[in-house]
Amino acid sequence: KQEVTQIPAALSVPEGENLVLNCSFTDSAIYNLQWFRQDPGKGLTSLLLIQSSQREQTSGRLNASLDKSSGRSTLYIAASQPGDSATYLCAVKEAGANNLFFGTGTRLTVIP
Amino acid sequence: EAQVTQNPRYLITVTGKKLTVTCSQNMNHEYMSWYRQDPGLGLRQIYYSMNVEVTDKGDVPEGYKVSRKEKRNFPLILESPSPNQTSLYFCASSWSGGAPKAFFGQGTRLTVV
Numbered sequence: 001k002q003e004v005t006q007i008p009a010a011l012s013v014p015e016g017e018n019l020v021l022n023c024s025f026t027d028s029a030i031y032n033l034q035w036f037r038q039d040p041g042k043g044l045t046s047l048l049l050i051q052s053s054q055r056e057q058t059s060g061r062l063n064a065s066l067d068k069s070s071g072r073s074t075l076y077i078a079a080s081q082p083g084d085s086a087t088y089l090c091a092v093k094e095a096g097a098n099n100l101f102f103g104t105g106t107r108l109t110v111i112p
Numbered sequence: 113e114a115q116v117t118q119n120p121r122y123l124i125t126v127t128g129k130k131l132t133v134t135c136s137q138n139m140n141h142e143y144m145s146w147y148r149q150d151p152g153l154g155l156r157q158i159y160y161s162m163n164v165e166v167t168d169k170g171d172v173p174e175g176y177k178v179s180r181k182e183k184r185n186f187p188l189i190l191e192s193p194s195p196n197q198t199s200l201y202f203c204a205s206s207w208s209g210g211a212p213k214a215f216f217g218q219g220t221r222l223t224v225v
Contacts, residue, residue, distance in 0.1 A: 044216035099157040
């Protein structure tokens with residue numbers, strides 16, 4: 001069964017720093033990988049989705065990479081802002097399956 | 113505005129009292145699903161539906177029922193809630209099981225005492 005791990009569980013950085021969040025998965029036969037942001041009381045917001053054939057996706061200050069063979073993805077956030085404070089979740093969708101397997105998330109705090 | 117709407121947002125109930133959490137999406141998505149989120153366990157899929165009248169079990173279906181009579185609605189039913197079903201529940205939808213971005217509702221925090 002697919003297992004998704006996110007390390008660290010929590011991270012605090014001063015405003016303006018660049019940072020990397022990590023996600024690893026055990027089965028490389030994935031269809032895609034998605035990064036979400038979770039804010040308290042606001043559910044999950046999709047940030048970036050990488051198809052299995054892609055290596056990276058960019059949106060504004062966010063860049064997500066995927067190394068399927070090693071079972072790893074990173075989310076790079078440039079010039080962090082206090083508004084980036086949230087929990088970030090990664091989720092993988094396996095080929096031939098219908099559900100998403102989620103990691104437990106990294107809680108990010110950006111200190112002004 | 114494209115959205116997934118869950119109701120209620122917060123619910124406290126007693127063991128054994130049947131309840132329904134509603135989910136509605138306005139994007140004409142075929143695929144809908146329910147997840148529960150628990151500390152240290154992440155989000156786990158309860159049930160999903162590929163289209164109207166087509167539903168199937170996810171990873172943790174025990175104690176839950178769903179129905180998909182209309183494309184836009186996918187209610188989650190707890191026939192006899194128990195304290196171990198205390199959790200944060202999310203409904204999600206997308207164009208199809210294999211397609212990009214899933215859209216999530218704001219969550220329903222359920223407490224069973």
